[in-house]
Structures are given as structure tokens and as C-alpha cells.
Amino acid sequence: MTANGKPRTLFxxxxxxxxxxxxxxxxxxVLYIDLHLVHEVTSPQAFSMLRDRGLAVRRPxxxxxxMDHSTPTTPRNTLGVIPIADSMAAKQLDTFTQNxxxxxxxxxxxxxxxxxxxxxxxxxxxLTQPGMTIVCGDSHTSTHGAFGALAFGIGTSEVxxxxxxxxxxxxxxxxxxxxxxxKLGDGVTAKDIILAIIARIGIGGGTGHVFEYRGDAIRGLxxxxxxxxxxxSIEGGARAGMVAPDDTTFEYMNGRQHAPSGADxxxxxxxWRQLPxxxxxxxxxxxxxxxxxxxPMITYGTNPGMGMPxxxxxxxPVDEPDVNRRVALDKALSYMDLQPGQQLLGKPIDVVFIGSxxxxxxxxxxxxAAFIQGRxxxxxxxxxxxxxxxQVKKQAEDEGLHEIFRAxxxxxxxxxxxxxxxxxxxxxxxxxxxxxxxxxNFEGRQGKGGRTFLASPLTAAASAIAGAVSDPRTILSSAN
Amino acid sequence: xxKLNHIQGMIVAIPVNDIDTDQIIPARFLKVTDKAGLGKAxxxxxxxxxxxxxxxxxxxxxxxxxxxxxxxxxxxxxGCGSSREHAPWALIGAGFKGVISTEFADIFRNNALKNGLLxxxxxxxxxxxxxxxxDEDPSTTVRVDVERxxxxxxxxxxxxxxxxxxxxxxxxxxxxxxxxxLNLHDDVRDFEAQxxxxxxxxx
Numbered sequence: 001m002t003a004n005g006k007p008r009t010l011f012x013x014x015x016x017x018x019x020x021x022x023x024x025x026x027x028x029x030v031l032y033i034d035l036h037l038v039h040e041v042t043s044p045q046a047f048s049m050l051r052d053r054g055l056a057v058r059r060p061x062x063x064x065x066x067m068d069h070s071t072p073t074t075p076r077n078t079l080g081v082i083p084i085a086d087s088m089a090a091k092q093l094d095t096f097t098q099n100x101x102x103x104x105x106x107x108x109x110x111x112x113x114x115x116x117x118x119x120x121x122x123x124x125x126x127l128t129q130p131g132m133t134i135v136c137g138d139s140h141t142s143t144h145g146a147f148g149a150l151a152f153g154i155g156t157s158e159v160x161x162x163x164x165x166x167x168x169x170x171x172x173x174x175x176x177x178x179x180x181x182x183k184l185g186d187g188v189t190a191k192d193i194i195l196a197i198i199a200r201i202g203i204g205g206g207t208g209h210v211f212e213y214r215g216d217a218i219r220g221l222x223x224x225x226x227x228x229x230x231x232x233s234i235e236g237g238a239r240a241g242m243v244a245p246d247d248t249t250f251e252y253m254n255g256r257q258h259a260p261s262g263a264d265x266x267x268x269x270x271x272w273r274q275l276p277x278x279x280x281x282x283x284x285x286x287x288x289x290x291x292x293x294x295x296p297m298i299t300y301g302t303n304p305g306m307g308m309p310x311x312x313x314x315x316x317p318v319d320e321p322d323v324n325r326r327v328a329l330d331k332a333l334s335y336m337d338l339q340p341g342q343q344l345l346g347k348p349i350d351v352v353f354i355g356s357x358x359x360x361x362x363x364x365x366x367x368x369a370a371f372i373q374g375r376x377x378x379x380x381x382x383x384x385x386x387x388x389x390x391q392v393k394k395q396a397e398d399e400g401l402h403e404i405f406r407a408x409x410x411x412x413x414x415x416x417x418x419x420x421x422x423x424x425x426x427x428x429x430x431x432x433x434x435x436x437x438x439x440x441n442f443e444g445r446q447g448k449g450g451r452t453f454l455a456s457p458l459t460a461a462a463s464a465i466a467g468a469v470s471d472p473r474t475i476l477s478s479a480n
Numbered sequence: 481x482x483k484l485n486h487i488q489g490m491i492v493a494i495p496v497n498d499i500d501t502d503q504i505i506p507a508r509f510l511k512v513t514d515k516a517g518l519g520k521a522x523x524x525x526x527x528x529x530x531x532x533x534x535x536x537x538x539x540x541x542x543x544x545x546x547x548x549x550x551x552x553x554x555x556x557x558x559g560c561g562s563s564r565e566h567a568p569w570a571l572i573g574a575g576f577k578g579v580i581s582t583e584f585a586d587i588f589r590n591n592a593l594k595n596g597l598l599x600x601x602x603x604x605x606x607x608x609x610x611x612x613x614x615d616e617d618p619s620t621t622v623r624v625d626v627e628r629x630x631x632x633x634x635x636x637x638x639x640x641x642x643x644x645x646x647x648x649x650x651x652x653x654x655x656x657x658x659x660x661x662l663n664l665h666d667d668v669r670d671f672e673a674q675x676x677x678x679x680x681x682x683x
Binding site: 017020021025026027028030032034035041042044045048049053055058060061062063064069070086088089091092095104105106126127129131132137138139153154155156157158160161164165166167168169171173203204207208234235237239258303305324325327328331421422423430440442443444445448449 | 502514515585586665678
């Protein structure tokens, strides 16, 4: 609490601890940034700006780079090198290497044992910690909020601001409590929670807000599950989503490379335990979902808000009272080539993608592998499994998960963003349907003309085996 | 950044809700290392046929009567999704100086303002009126006054739009925000002295 005893939210505590200057009538707040993550796609123009103005990177020791978006995930060649076929991507990666070298920023290059998706490696290395401010030129920076950090995506101009000054101009957002109460059923996961939240509030429902995910269903999630939930905050319009740190958080962090140790660990723990929202603190908005009422979720349309329980029927535009929403739904169904009232269960699919900053961590791969073990991917389906980082890949291989995927007929690939963003060679062909564990089903997101159903790793694995959209609970119960 | 005091220009409407930044500029165009040339890829997958080069004659930006439009009227919640600043760069490259919607995604709004592209947030009624006007008479023009924060419709009606004071100052004076932050060097140094470093990436 503050000196005057006014209860504060987790967000307010982190915000207040980082304001170099408070917001005034004339200027936004100036926020200090504890950690800046950079990657090859949204940084080149920022580095050019620094060069044009003769500026240095103020705190390279608070900055870290990794290659992830435009990198191929094709298996290594006989020399152990991941080949880059695309000359523009190669130039962008070379530019990134040069920029990080010139400005003294540590960076994990393609194929390095620590390289991976920026939002996978931050937590993995213990760089992501409770109470920090973290930014990256990537909207899924919200992932790091799972640790009780205030983490959000920024544009390239702002990347330049942080590189040069370690600060950002920000107007203070509002807060929304997102309560998820009760216990998840078998076959229902963190991904289903966040898809249900976004289906409820809509893709713009959180605009101007920071979410705080609360309630016993959230407390019951692993850190990786919490990251999946926070990751997609932006798909509900919120730049950031946070979960108060607790013993689950501390247990995950303890012993990681950049986590504090010894007496520093004890001091950090004492500090972190002060972060959770005080009893009686007010949020600007609040919504509540019942976890025990959730079943696996799937999207049917062209934004992540167009989601439904997997056994539901595709909604009909004629039932939509709002004209703009009716037009949008009609356009989406036309792109997806789906009919109103149609069931998605049993809909044949072409591709299954397990990966992305939403669902490429070891627990995601374990879930999918456990499901797929002893089964075969349908002949008509291409299944790609793309670990989020080289460390995740190594751990999965140590556990033999890659052999399970390969034996089932799936591809086991190198770490990167892969088919989530389709700017690296991994993409759908026009007209193909995919069940994807990624975060966006926008038109063309996974390749021009491609059609995406967003779902959990379990639903993706079940669908790969069936060759069609499938409810993982059906197979889980038949196995029991 | 160039000064922006007024916009006087033709309008064109893409009345689609939730236009995400992947539609404004698809990811395959993000392999660039500068900002040049993105204008021709704006709305690429709506604007061109499957070969990626032949204009789609039904798409409004390809119609001869809308050439030269500088104010885009969009559906609700414009610019959601990816944080790519390539979106405003592409819109500016395609000749736009302002976008009108009932709501803008947070990151897009920030990115647009830093590049002199004005997000003009209006009520649904005004938005609908503008969509109809653009449809009925492609020569329709609007006037935007940044200082007064007004959009003047063809019938002379002024509609106020929100704009934070600092962004307004930067637009009117053609200055970017980095200069302001650089001038706070001493404040940042003091903050760093009082707050221990959380991590050291170079360690």
C-alpha cells in the first residue's frame, strides 16, 4: 500500500515504481524500462535513426536480441547450419547482427543454443521477473505479464526511444480485472480460457486497458499456462495482461540464469511478495468467467474474437443485430468458406501447426506428444511441430518427444515464429485449412488465402490424428 | 517529422470493422530494413488479384474516382493486431494523411501519431455519414484542423476529435518525441541511481 493506505492494483504498483516523470496535463508519463527485447523485423529502422542522429544505445546491458520472425525453421544441413533461402530475410538477419555488434547488444543468432522466440527466451533465461517493465517491438510482449511484470508491445519509433533513452512516453492505461473462477475440466487448457475471454469481450474489448487475470483457475495454471493466457491479451485489445506473482512464479524462476541468487534471491522474494493487488483496490472494469463451464474452444472467423465452444455451430450473420458486425461476420465466413449453422467438428483440415509464442513451450509439446504417442497423423494432414526456442527443442529431444512426433508422421523443426507469421517460408497454401496453436487467424496471417482455426495444443493434436477438427475430450475419454 | 496543421482532402471508405495491421501490410513485406516503398503494398491482399500485381478492379483504392484521396474512412477498431509500424508507413506511402474510425487500437494510434498520420476518432453517426458521402460522391472532401481538433464535414458541421496535448504539440511543430526524452537525461540518471538494476543481459 502507499503511505496514505490507499489500496493499489498490481499494475499501479509496477507503473508507479517506474515513472521517471508523472503524467501531466501537457505530457504523458515518462516510464523507465527495465528490459528491452529486440528482434530483426521491427528494429532496423530504429537503429538507422540512432545512426542518423549520432546516438548510442543508452543501456545495452538492459537490452537483448534474438532472431525469430524471419528465420527459417527447416532442419539443419550436414554442417549443422540452418540454411536461409530467402535473400531479403538473409539481409535483414545480417543487418540485425551488424546493429547488435555496433551498439554492443548481446544477441542470439539463428541456430545458437539460446536462440528462440523472443517471448520464450525471456522467461526461460530468468530475464523476465516480477515487477519489471518490459517492452519489445512485438505485440505479444504481453506474454511476460504472466510473471507480474508490466510488459507491452511498442512500435519501431518507440524501439528507438528505448534504445536511446531507456524510457518511453506513455499515457496511463485503465485496468480491467478478468476473473476466472472454478476448476478446468479434462482436456480444457489455458488456451481455451483466453479464447473464451476474447470471444466474450471481443477483439477491441480491452482497448485502453491492462488486464489482470485473477481467480483460482488462473492461480491453478502453471507459469507456461499463464504465459499462454497473457500472450493473447492483445487479441482482446489490451496492450498488457498481468498475473500476480506467487509461489508458482518463484518456483519457476529459482535457479534460472538471470534470476537473483543467494541473499539477492531472498531480497527479491520479499519485494515480489508486495506486488499482488491489495484487498479493496479498484479496477476500472471487471468481468468473470467460470472455468468449470468451459470446454475446448476454436475460432471460426478471421479475428481471434470470432471463437466458440468446439461443439457449437458457426453463427449466422442474420442473427447479428449490429449491421457492422453482421457485415464483418459475413465477410469472415466468406473468406473461411464456411456456412452459417455449420459444425466445425469433423471439418477436414490440411495442416496442423503446433508452435508460436502462445503454445511452443515444453509443457505444450509434452501435452501434444502424450496425446499423439502411439497414434498416427492422418495421411491428408501436414503436421508441423516448432519448438519456441533451442532450449525447448533440446529439452524435448532429451525427453524423446521429437521421436514421438516423428513416429506419428509429424515434422520436427528448428525454433522460431514459423507459421504463426508466415514470413519465413512456413506458410499455408491458398484455400488450405489449418488448426493452429498460434494467436491470430486474420486473413492471410498464415499465408495468403490460408484459413486458420485457432485452438489449444490438445485440440490441434486430436485434429491431426483425425484429419479433421476434433474435440480432444472424445479421444481422451475413449482412451480411459 | 513534417508539421501537420491542416488536412484538406478527398475521402475514401473501407467500411470494414477490425481492420488489422496484417491487412494494412501483410507480414511478407516486413523483411525490409527501411521505410521506403511500402505504400504500394498497402492492403495488398485486398488490392491485387492472386498474382499479387494485377489490381483488383472492385477494390475501392483501385477505382479511378478515388485516386488522390488522403483521408481513409474505416470501420470500428482500426489497426488492431500486430504492433508493426510498417502499417502507418504503408498508409503514408499510399498517400494518406489521416484515418477516421470510431476507435483505434492503442499501438496503432501511437505509431501513427509518431509519423504524422492523424487518427481521427469520431462517433458512429459521423462515420456512417462519411461512408455514405464517399460512396455517393467520390469528390467529397473534408477539412481537418489539428489545432482546433475539428473535422469539418461537407455540410459545414464541425466534429471534435480527441488528441492528447503532447501529440498535438509534436504534430503542430513538426518535432518528434525523442528530443523531449533525450532532454530528460538528468532525470533518468537520477532514477537509475535510486533504483537498482534488475537484470544484466551482458553478464
